[in-house]
Amino acid sequence: MKSETVLxxxxxxxxxxxxxxxxxxxxxxxxxxxxxxxxxxxxxxxxSSLFLHCxxxxxxxxxxxxxxxxxxxxxxxGLLDLRRRIGxxxxxxxxxxxxxxxxxxxxxxxxxxxxxxxxxxxxxxVAAEQCDLRHLLDRPTHxxxxxxxxxxxxxxxxxxxxxxxxxxxPTASLDPLMRRQVFTIFQDLSExxxxxxxxxxxxxxxxxxxxxxxxxxxxxxxxxxxxxQIMADQQLLARIGMDRPWYEPFMASEEYAPANVPCTxxxxx
Amino acid sequence: MLRRLHVPEFLIDVMTVMYRFVFVLLETLGRIATAQxxxxxxxxxxxxxxxxxxxGSQLFVTTFRRSQRLQTALxxxxxxxxxxVLPAEYTFSQRWVWLTVCVASTMLIVSxxx
Numbered sequence: 511m512k513s514e515t516v517l518x519x520x521x522x523x524x525x526x527x528x529x530x531x532x533x534x535x536x537x538x539x540x541x542x543x544x545x546x547x548x549x550x551x552x553x554x555x556x557x558s559s560l561f562l563h564c565x566x567x568x569x570x571x572x573x574x575x576x577x578x579x580x581x582x583x584x585x586x587x588g589l590l591d592l593r594r595r596i597g598x599x600x601x602x603x604x605x606x607x608x609x610x611x612x613x614x615x616x617x618x619x620x621x622x623x624x625x626x627x628x629x630x631x632x633x634x635x636v637a638a639e640q641c642d643l644r645h646l647l648d649r650p651t652h653x654x655x656x657x658x659x660x661x662x663x664x665x666x667x668x669x670x671x672x673x674x675x676x677x678x679x680p681t682a683s684l685d686p687l688m689r690r691q692v693f694t695i696f697q698d699l700s701e702x703x704x705x706x707x708x709x710x711x712x713x714x715x716x717x718x719x720x721x722x723x724x725x726x727x728x729x730x731x732x733x734x735x736x737x738x739q740i741m742a743d744q745q746l747l748a749r750i751g752m753d754r755p756w757y758e759p760f761m762a763s764e765e766y767a768p769a770n771v772p773c774t775x776x777x778x779x
Numbered sequence: 780m781l782r783r784l785h786v787p788e789f790l791i792d793v794m795t796v797m798y799r800f801v802f803v804l805l806e807t808l809g810r811i812a813t814a815q816x817x818x819x820x821x822x823x824x825x826x827x828x829x830x831x832x833x834x835g836s837q838l839f840v841t842t843f844r845r846s847q848r849l850q851t852a853l854x855x856x857x858x859x860x861x862x863x864v865l866p867a868e869y870t871f872s873q874r875w876v877w878l879t880v881c882v883a884s885t886m887l888i889v890s891x892x893x
Binding site: 607617621 | 802
C-alpha cells in the first residue's frame with residue numbers, strides 16, 4: 511500500500527553506545543514520497559544517524575520509524591526487504607567499495623537480493639550506464655579516481671533499484687563538473703517517481719534543488735516544510751547560522767559588507 | 780574461479796576483503812606519513828621514531844573504524860553473511876595462454892634441474 515508519507519519518525523531517541531549526548535533526540539518527522547528532499551544541518555546535527563535509522567542499521571532506543579506508515583520490521587527478512595527498497599550511499603566511497611573490480615562491487619547488492627547471475631549482470635550494466643562507468647567495469651576499485659569512486663558507490667546502490675535513495679553529502683567529494691553529472695542522475699531518478707533524500711550542510715543545494723527541506727540541529731528537527739516556506743523563515747535559518755552566507759563577513763567588496771560588522775583591520779584608516 | 784574450485788566460501792570472502800584493504804591501508808599509510816612529514820615529523824631520527832610509532836597506532840585505529848564503516852555499508856546493501864559477486868570476465872587470449880604455458884614449463888624445468 512502506497513501512502514503520501516514515505517518515512518515517518520515518531521519521537522525517536524538514539525544514543526550511540528558510550529556517548530553522553532543523544533544523536534537523535536525526540537525526533538519526529540514525516541518525509542513526503544516522490545519528492546526531492548534535503549536534510550540541512552551542520553556536522554553532528556544527526557543527519558547520518560537519521561539515515562542509518564531509515565534502513566534499519568540503527569534501531570531507536572525509544573520511539574519508532576515507519577516506512578509507508580508501517581513500523582519497520584527488524585527481522586532478517588524484513589530488513590532485507592527494507593534495504594532493497596531504501597538505498598543508502600555513504601559519504602566516503604572507500605567505505606563502501608570492497609571488491610577487486612568495479613563489476614564485482616556493483617553486483618554485490620543485486621546478488622544479495624537473490625537475483626540470478628544474468629539478471630544481476632543486467633542490473634549492473636544498467637547502473638553502470640546510468641553513472642557513466644561502462645568503460646571502467648573491469649578496472650580494480652583502487653585504481654579509480656575520487657569522482658569515479660563516488661559514482662561507483664552510487665551505481666552499487668542504484669543496481670539494487672531502490673524506491674528511496676538516501677545520499678550522505680553528495681557534493682563533498684565531487685568537483686562542480688561531476689556534481690552536475692551526479693545531479694543529472696538524481697534528476698532522472700526523481701522523474702521516475704523515486705524519492706531522493708540528500709543530507710548536506712550546503713544551503714545553496716537546499717535553496718535551488720529541494721522540494722522539501724528538513725532543518726536539523728542537535729539531533730532534533732527544528733523545521734520541516736516546502737522549500738519556499740523554509741527559505742523564507744529567516745529566524746529558523748538563523749538558529750543554525752545559515753541565514754547569511756558563511757563568507758559574508760570576509761567578502762572582499764565593501765559594497766556588500768554589512769555595516770554592523772566592525773572593521774578590526776589595522777592598516778587601512 | 781575459486782568458487783568453482785570449491786574453495787570454502789569464507790576463505791574467498793577474507794581474500795576479497797584483504798586484497799581491497801591492502802590498498803586502502805597503503806593509501807592511509809601514505810596519507811598519514813605525508814601529513815606528518817609536512818609538519819616536520821621526520822626532521823631527525825628521534826622525531827622520526829616518535830612519528831612512526833604514532834603512525835602505527837593511528838593506522839590501527841583508522842583501519843578498525845574503517846572496517847566498521849565497511850560493515851555498515853555492506854549491511855545496507857543486504858549483506859547476507861557471504862560476499863557473493865559476479866565472477867570476473869576473463870577474455871581468453873591465445874597469445875597469453877602460450878606465454879603462460881611457456882613461462883610455467885620453463886619454471887618447472889628449471890626447478891627440476893636444480
